[in-house]
Amino acid sequence: MSSFLLGAALVIGATLTVALHRVWAGPTIYDRLVAVSLVTANTLVMLVLVASYYERIDMVVDIALGYALLTFTLPIAIAKHLESRRADATRGPVRDALSGATSDPPDDEGGGS
Amino acid sequence: MNAIAVVLITAGLVFMTISALGLVRFPDFFSRAHVVAKSETFGIILVIVGVVVQNRFEGGSMRLGLLVVFAAIANPTAIHALARAAYNDHGPTPESLDFPLDDPSDDEPGLQPGSPEERHRSHDDQGSTDDQGPTGDREATT
Numbered sequence: 001m002s003s004f005l006l007g008a009a010l011v012i013g014a015t016l017t018v019a020l021h022r023v024w025a026g027p028t029i030y031d032r033l034v035a036v037s038l039v040t041a042n043t044l045v046m047l048v049l050v051a052s053y054y055e056r057i058d059m060v061v062d063i064a065l066g067y068a069l070l071t072f073t074l075p076i077a078i079a080k081h082l083e084s085r086r087a088d089a090t091r092g093p094v095r096d097a098l099s100g101a102t103s104d105p106p107d108d109e110g111g112g113s
Numbered sequence: 114m115n116a117i118a119v120v121l122i123t124a125g126l127v128f129m130t131i132s133a134l135g136l137v138r139f140p141d142f143f144s145r146a147h148v149v150a151k152s153e154t155f156g157i158i159l160v161i162v163g164v165v166v167q168n169r170f171e172g173g174s175m176r177l178g179l180l181v182v183f184a185a186i187a188n189p190t191a192i193h194a195l196a197r198a199a200y201n202d203h204g205p206t207p208e209s210l211d212f213p214l215d216d217p218s219d220d221e222p223g224l225q226p227g228s229p230e231e232r233h234r235s236h237d238d239q240g241s242t243d244d245q246g247p248t249g250d251r252e253a254t255t
Contacts, residue, residue: 072187
């Protein structure tokens with residue numbers, strides 16, 4: 001049974017390594033963040049499995065709870081930050097560029113008339 | 114008792130492997146978010162419940178149950194927050210997410226197929242500039 005737990009932890013480590021490819025090669029920042037979320041969740045489960053393998057589950061469960069509190073709130077915080085950054089961008093130079101692009105045709109019409 | 118734990122942990126490993134393979138193999142962002150939100154959460158629940166059964170509901174099993182509840186709530190919430198941020202940035206279609214989003218100040222065409230709020234914002238900007246543009250020209254020419 002204990003060797004089964006260690007093998008399960010190794011399988012989760014293999015899936016974690018596969019998911020790291022998406023962190024490296026993800027085309028958008030959201031792909032990278034989703035892959036990081038999966039990697040941290042797999043690390044949490046692997047921690048619980050290794051603790052059950054060494055029969056120290058009393059000690060490690062507290063560490064796992066703290067790790068879960070940190071890593072499951074991390075993508076929420078980064079998503080909020082990305083949304084606020086997008087709002088600042090639409091409020092700032094991007095909106096100025098859009099208004100400049102739309103104010104060019106009235107200039108041409110005024111010059112033609 | 115051990116057989117039940119083996120079955121639960123093996124099913125959880127199958128779900129987590131499917132989740133990792135889908136994360137690597139799926140073509141666009143929303144499919145990857147979907148496979149991480151559902152399959153990964155179910156895999157976490159199955160594996161930790163299997164560990165609880167393997168420990169015969171002793172020791173830290175109460176806190177492991179708390180961990181299961183927290184993971185079942187927080188993991189889909191995190192993925193949903195990421196998917197909502199992506200939707201608000203660049204719209205619902207997978208084609209609008211094809212270009213890299215690392216620098217948000219460079220992709221002005223990304224605002225065009227965006228969410229309805231951004232369309233309203235751009236229309237308001239166009240209306241305000243249409244109102245202000247010709248008056249400024251008249252004042253400048255006269």
